[in-house]
Amino acid sequence: MNPKQLAAEKAVEFIEDGMVVGLGTGSTAYWAIHKIAQRIQEGLRIRAVASSRDSEELANKLGIPMVPFSEIEVIDLTIDGADEVDPHLNLIKGGGGALVREKILASNSKRFFVIVDESKRVEHLGQFPLPVEIVPFAANFTINKLKELGCNTRIRMSNDKEYITDNGNIIVDCNFEKIVEPKELNKQINLIPGVVDNGLFTRLVSSLIIGYNDGKVMVIDQP
Numbered sequence: 001m002n003p004k005q006l007a008a009e010k011a012v013e014f015i016e017d018g019m020v021v022g023l024g025t026g027s028t029a030y031w032a033i034h035k036i037a038q039r040i041q042e043g044l045r046i047r048a049v050a051s052s053r054d055s056e057e058l059a060n061k062l063g064i065p066m067v068p069f070s071e072i073e074v075i076d077l078t079i080d081g082a083d084e085v086d087p088h089l090n091l092i093k094g095g096g097g098a099l100v101r102e103k104i105l106a107s108n109s110k111r112f113f114v115i116v117d118e119s120k121r122v123e124h125l126g127q128f129p130l131p132v133e134i135v136p137f138a139a140n141f142t143i144n145k146l147k148e149l150g151c152n153t154r155i156r157m158s159n160d161k162e163y164i165t166d167n168g169n170i171i172v173d174c175n176f177e178k179i180v181e182p183k184e185l186n187k188q189i190n191l192i193p194g195v196v197d198n199g200l201f202t203r204l205v206s207s208l209i210i211g212y213n214d215g216k217v218m219v220i221d222q223p
């Protein structure tokens, strides 16, 4: 089994009958969604919400019962991947472009489980360019303000066009190389007019589940 699948399937073991489950986005979350569907076929009774149109589509295809956000107060457990994880369980997310919805789900979940393979663990965040979702209006002004924070910026493209998020916005990938104070940087970025949110997730993770190439899985709980 590949390490992403290992981590994903371990996380799904924590789902219990009656839960509202948040579905993440990406190639690791993909395995979690498949395993959840399998458990539903075996009798598990849950309802789910998704962090992207792609995950919602996959969940619908696999027969996972989806619930409108207006019908729930809180999410019991969200399972999602990450692009980088530091030793304090701070994350960079958004490689798949779903960071805004992912952060909304994570922030409104009783528990937030992050599933990764070992390649995602880093000493300091920032080698992976930080995705920042911004509104398209006067994007050059917003990008200039981002540059003032000390990063190189690149507008994310898809098939020679600007990548458009599920929320109708664009993504600027900001290369900081090394992020020393993720909590502070998260605040500074989100104070820039035009920024919707960024991919720094601080103090949100309940447990990190790591899949290894040798078949081992490790669960690290937030102390």
Ligand SMILES: O=C(CO)[C@H](O)[C@H](O)COP(=O)(O)O
Pocket: 024, 025, 026, 027, 028, 029, 080, 081, 082, 083, 092, 093, 094, 095, 096, 097, 098, 099, 102
């Ligand atoms: O944040 C994300 C999507 O916006 C993903 O969780 C992140 O990019 C990790 O992806 P993968 O599981 O494919 O490695």
